[in-house]
Amino acid sequence: MMKLYSGDLSPYSARVRMQIYAKGLTDIAIERPATFGTPKFREQFPIGRIPVLDIDGDMMPESEVIAEYLEELHPTPSLLGANPRENAQVRTLARIGDIYVMNNMFMLSPQTRAATRNEGIVELLGGQVIRNIKALDRMIGTDGFACLGRLTLADCALVPAMFLVENVLSGTGLENPIPKAAKVAAYWEAIKTQEPAAKILVELHRGLEERRELIRSGAFEKMMAAAKQAMDAAEKAEGAT
Numbered sequence: 001m002m003k004l005y006s007g008d009l010s011p012y013s014a015r016v017r018m019q020i021y022a023k024g025l026t027d028i029a030i031e032r033p034a035t036f037g038t039p040k041f042r043e044q045f046p047i048g049r050i051p052v053l054d055i056d057g058d059m060m061p062e063s064e065v066i067a068e069y070l071e072e073l074h075p076t077p078s079l080l081g082a083n084p085r086e087n088a089q090v091r092t093l094a095r096i097g098d099i100y101v102m103n104n105m106f107m108l109s110p111q112t113r114a115a116t117r118n119e120g121i122v123e124l125l126g127g128q129v130i131r132n133i134k135a136l137d138r139m140i141g142t143d144g145f146a147c148l149g150r151l152t153l154a155d156c157a158l159v160p161a162m163f164l165v166e167n168v169l170s171g172t173g174l175e176n177p178i179p180k181a182a183k184v185a186a187y188w189e190a191i192k193t194q195e196p197a198a199k200i201l202v203e204l205h206r207g208l209e210e211r212r213e214l215i216r217s218g219a220f221e222k223m224m225a226a227a228k229q230a231m232d233a234a235e236k237a238e239g240a241t
């Protein structure tokens with residue numbers, strides 16, 4: 001049985017989980033890797049990030065690669081288009097969700113808990129998020145879906161991206177740009193009601209609450225410091241060999 005290494009609060013993992021739910025795939029076990037955040041995890045997975053699809057011991061990283069692989073393996077119901085041009089449209093909007101919004105939000109998120117915020121980072125990455133939400137407003141479908149009038153891989157990438165913008169950006173002192181982007185705002189309200197989207201949003205909110213509790217109690221800072229120490233020690237040991 002295939003396994004998806006995933007975490008509730010991981011937006012990239014949520015993207016693949018949404019696809020799995022939308023396609024009704026029941027033969028993929030979804031697990032949090034026990035070694036995540038440790039040198040052991042990096043030993044097993046060089047990029048050191050989730051999601052990873054474990055195909056009987058053959059490890060596949062990168063959410064977009066996994067998503068495309070699952071589409072090839074299980075072409076129906078399709079979350080791609082009906083022809084090459086439609087596929088390109090789906091992929092363009094998915095890239096807006098991934099590279100233009102989610103990646104900037106992910107890199108920005110440590111600033112929400114920094115003792116002293118780095119305003120240069122906030123301005124650079126937050127500025128990109130705001131600019132890209134405006135761009136998305138000119139590209140997004142107006143019938144409740146990102147494109148093609150039905151759920152596609154574009155929605156799977158955009159839902160976790162919108163979740164981050166709505167719930168994390170304000171922690172850096174920036175205003176949520178979604179309400180000012182009328183088409184994106186309408187899309188966001190509509191897509192939330194689709195079952196696979198609603199399901200990952202419950203998981204993402206659960207993960208966010210858990211994370212906030214860890215931050216409030218001081219446990220998260222300790223976990224991060226311990227992980228850094230272990231990584232530094234592992235790198236030092238590697239350098240000595």
Ligand SMILES: N[C@@H](CCC(=O)N[C@@H](CS)C(=O)NCC(=O)O)C(=O)O
Nearest residue numbers: 010011012048049050051062063064
């Ligand atoms: N480009 C990767 C990004 C994956 C990613 O950044 N995952 C985060 C969680 S959402 C992670 O594992 N971070 C751990 C780290 O940065 O050490 C993908 O699309 O899968």
